Amino acid sequence: MTDHYAVFGNPVAHSRSPWIHARFAEQTGEDIVYTRREVPVDGFAEAVEQFQDEGGRGLNVTVPFKEEAWDVADSHSPRADACGAVNTLLFRSDGGRHGDNTDGEGLIRDLRDNHGVALRGRRILVVGAGGAVRGVLQLLAAEHPAMLVIANRTVSRAEGLLRLCPEAHDSAACGFDELAGATPFDVVINGTSTGLSGSVPPLPDGLFAAGAAAYDMVYGAEPTPFMQWAGNQGAATVVDGLGMLVEQAAESFRLWRGVAPDTRPVIRELRRAMDESTGE
Numbered sequence: 001m002t003d004h005y006a007v008f009g010n011p012v013a014h015s016r017s018p019w020i021h022a023r024f025a026e027q028t029g030e031d032i033v034y035t036r037r038e039v040p041v042d043g044f045a046e047a048v049e050q051f052q053d054e055g056g057r058g059l060n061v062t063v064p065f066k067e068e069a070w071d072v073a074d075s076h077s078p079r080a081d082a083c084g085a086v087n088t089l090l091f092r093s094d095g096g097r098h099g100d101n102t103d104g105e106g107l108i109r110d111l112r113d114n115h116g117v118a119l120r121g122r123r124i125l126v127v128g129a130g131g132a133v134r135g136v137l138q139l140l141a142a143e144h145p146a147m148l149v150i151a152n153r154t155v156s157r158a159e160g161l162l163r164l165c166p167e168a169h170d171s172a173a174c175g176f177d178e179l180a181g182a183t184p185f186d187v188v189i190n191g192t193s194t195g196l197s198g199s200v201p202p203l204p205d206g207l208f209a210a211g212a213a214a215y216d217m218v219y220g221a222e223p224t225p226f227m228q229w230a231g232n233q234g235a236a237t238v239v240d241g242l243g244m245l246v247e248q249a250a251e252s253f254r255l256w257r258g259v260a261p262d263t264r265p266v267i268r269e270l271r272r273a274m275d276e277s278t279g280e
Helices: 017-028 044-053 066-072 078-083 103-114 137-141 155-159 225-232 242-257 263-277
Strands: 003-009 032-038 058-061 088-091 097-100 123-127 147-151 171-174 185-190 208-216 237-239
Touching: 003 017, 003 044, 017 032, 017 242, 017 263, 044 066, 058 066, 058 242, 066 097, 078 097, 078 103, 078 137, 088 242, 103 137, 103 208, 103 242, 103 263, 123 137, 137 147, 155 171, 208 225, 225 237, 242 263
Parallel strands: 003 032, 003 058, 123 147, 123 185, 147 171, 185 208, 208 237
Antiparallel strands: 058 088, 088 097
16 A cells, blocks of 8 residues: 655755655655645645544655754654754654654755764764754764864854753854864755855855865756855865755655665655756
């Protein structure tokens, strides 16, 4: 019997999750159908209940509903509890809903496993303090970096996220201007959405240590403005968040189906499809 899953968001027409999960299903032989649904901004809880009543087995949740997804779940994973947001709902046979957040796992796997970026003992800078950053900080800190700095335009928002970093050897929050003259970083992660508007956070020069990696959590067919800036600043490894997208989806798939798909061919195929769509 075919099991049904979906991604809920608003907007959601751009979501590549159905394509990704279809590849996972083909690869593993799991009998699932995965669709997307654009949910009214004031109707998330009702839409979840309806999907569950229709026999749905689980959901992915994207903007702007991740915090509401935490509210509709009656149990949570530690990583979802830590950030107060859910991107994966599992519907239990007793009618309950378990909430998890796979974003941090997706980021770590992409950096460490796909790009060979070491995190333990490194100096890491995370740019931004919004929901994307909140969802990954706990797992990033669990890699035990030597230093984890959160920089944001509004410093108080960055300071509010330090509670998610207890496993980092040292952590700090600051404004962008305070980064000038700082000891260079081994890894710089852009967790802002500035690239979607064609801009870059107001970061100073000299942030990258020798051999450093730059990672933009957003992705596109072309290098993002942050990636271009980082390359010009001397970052040795410059990548976007396409792999993170696939890796967080794979973790959701594993939670639902109990089998872990091979992400690398899916990442390659998705990248190739994006390149072909631009005529490259």
